Amino acid sequence: MPTPTPTFFDRLTLSGIRLYQRHLSPRKGFRCAHAALHSGESCSAAVARIVREDGMMRGRSRIAARFGACREAHSVLRGGSALALGSGGVRGVCCCGPVPIPFRCG
DSSP: OOOOOHHHHHHHHHHHHHHHHIHHHHHOOOOOOHHHHHOSSOOHHHHHHHHHOTTTTTTTTHHHHHHHHHHHHHHHHHHOOHHHHHTTOEEEEEETEEEEEEEEOO
16 A cells, blocks of 8 residues: 655644654653563654554544553553563653653663
8 A cells, every 4th residue: 555645733733743853752761661671662763653554533543542552561560570571671650641661770
């Protein structure tokens, strides 16, 4: 399926994600729970990819699924499972909005 022509809303969303990734994310010092647990792309990178591939409106179910997977990853990390403890020394969780984010110390 061809990539849809980006709408104004898609471009605005991607600009907001780039702003977040360049200026806010480096200052917070931690990754989203999904990236911390699975060592893959962050939620912001995943959402940007989905918006580029499908557009914001058509991709919203994939975006919601990604945030759901991030919430599940947070539950694993917060629960102190063996999977979480062996995957990078997560020390705590910061809840910034609807997505809880683990952080590492040291």
